Amino acid sequence: MRKVTLDELQPGMKLAQDIILEDGRFLLLKGFTLRKRYLDKIRLYDIPYVFVENEIQKIEHISEEIIYSETYHTIKNVMKAVREGANVDVEAVKETVSEIVHSIMSNDNVFMNLTGIRDIDNYTYLHSVDVCIYSIITGKSMGLPLEVLNDLAMGAILHDIGKCKIPLNVLNKPAKLTDSEYELIKKHVDYGYDILSRTPGINEDVAKIALYHHEHWNGEGYPRGLKGEEIDYLSRIVAIADVYDALTANRVYRKRFMPHEAAEYIISNTGTQFDPQIQRIFIESIAIYPADIxxxxxxxxxxxxxxxxxxxxxxxxxxxxxxxxxxxxxxxxxxxxxxxxxxxxxxxxx
Ligand SMILES: [Fe+2]
Structure with a gap:
């Protein structure tokens, strides 16, 4: 680790410590690999120096690991900022998800060795990234045009943004939730829609994903109890990706499912919880067990x-x-x- 001034900063340097502004807000987090646009962002603030790792990454070819880690840091920054009352940094999210879409367009499985590496602490953010990746792969297999894939990716990565309005003691409660706490958590879909629909630069299709990703094909989901094709199809994609990814993570209250067990859960809840056609494409498209693991x-x-x-x-x-x-x-x-x-x-x- 070494200390560098802003003049010495170069693209490819990896932050060894968080950059925290004077008012306590996080600008960028430890582990982030700096690209030119972030250097410009850092220079907007009066920061005398930052700590970086000794080695510098070559970023002419941006590796999947860098894109994945950058997306993680972006969504973490965005969610922390929204929790503190700031607006969603739409440009940052758009930029990072378009890189993910671009990579998946050239190779479906490019991120598959990276998904699913979560622990209890980073669950929320990595879950959002993984749901985004699974959704894009499914949307690509459905033949969705690039513009729609970008909307899908935005909606998928921000699908739980409404959780920023739920008190942390309820959100992270290690014990079983009471009925009223569960009802409160369910409100994250309305909160998410509120946040996104009043954010300039975010369209209605993206905001709807935050609202409808817990609707069920048979009408037994929430918040509206919509049925079948009444639920917009991008939300139906994210609904499957969300459950699949949530099941494969270790949580405080249960051990993770193996990927094939999560896939079997999705298959067995098809027609009730999930859209049958999208489910089939999802299971056929994502590498449940990527090569070489x-x-x-x-x-x-x-x-x-x-x-x-x-x-x-x-x-x-x-x-x-x-x-x-x-x-x-x-x-x-x-x-x-x-x-x-x-x-x-x-x-x-x-
Ligand atoms: Fe959710």
Whole structure:
């Protein structure tokens, strides 16, 4: 870590400490890789120096990791600012989601090794980023035009912005919510719509996603109890991405679902909670188990997911590389989980 003045700052430097303004607001957070536009932003404030990591990233080619981490920091900044009463920084969100859309247009699975790495503390922000990624992949498979994909991405990343109006002690309560607390949390959809519909630069389709992402296909969702195609289709996409991603995260009150278990939950609630057509596209489009991740099997074998042709499978082919116990694996071998119902993935190691 080193201290640099604003004149010494260069694109590609990574912040080693948060930049906090005199009034206590966060400008940029630790871990952020600086790009030119952020240097311009920092220079608007009277900041004498900042702390950066020693190494500098090359950013002629922006890696997916940088885009992912930048999006995380952007939504974190935006949500913190809205909680403190500021407006949504529309330009920052637009810019970062358009980079995600652009990357996914060239490769569906470009972010799939990055999604799902959440812990309790960063859950809200990474959840928003992951919901955005899953929604774009689904929208792309549906053949939506670029302009609509950008709206979908904006709505997906901001879908829970209304939670900024819910007291933190209710939002983060580790115990079961009371009925009245649950009713209060449900209001985040109306709050979100209010915030977005009065924000210049955000269109109605984006604001509707905040309002309708908890509606159910059978009319039993909230806040309006809309049914089927009465719910706008972008919200129906985000609804699936939201539940899938929420289930695959560890929460204070339950252990995470394995990706195939979350996928099975989505499939089994199709026609009741979710739009059947969009559900099918969602499951066929997202890599439930991306290639190269290391998983633990129910047999105690440790295996690497093997890339396979065709739509991603909730039961992929895996290459066994070692065992938790017992003799070492001298010759790695492949198990096709689609053809081996007795074996299942019980954990993701990395
Ligand atoms: Fe929500």
């Amino acid at each position: 290391i998983v633990m099997l129910s047999t105690g074998e440790v295996a690497r997911v093997v890339e396979s042709k065709g739509p991603p499978s909730i039961r992929p082919k895996v290459m066994v590389i070692t065992r938790k116990e017992g003799p070492p694996v001298l010759e790695p071998y492949v198990i096709d989980l689609a053809k081996s119902p007795e074996v299942s993935i019980v954990d993701i190691i990395s």
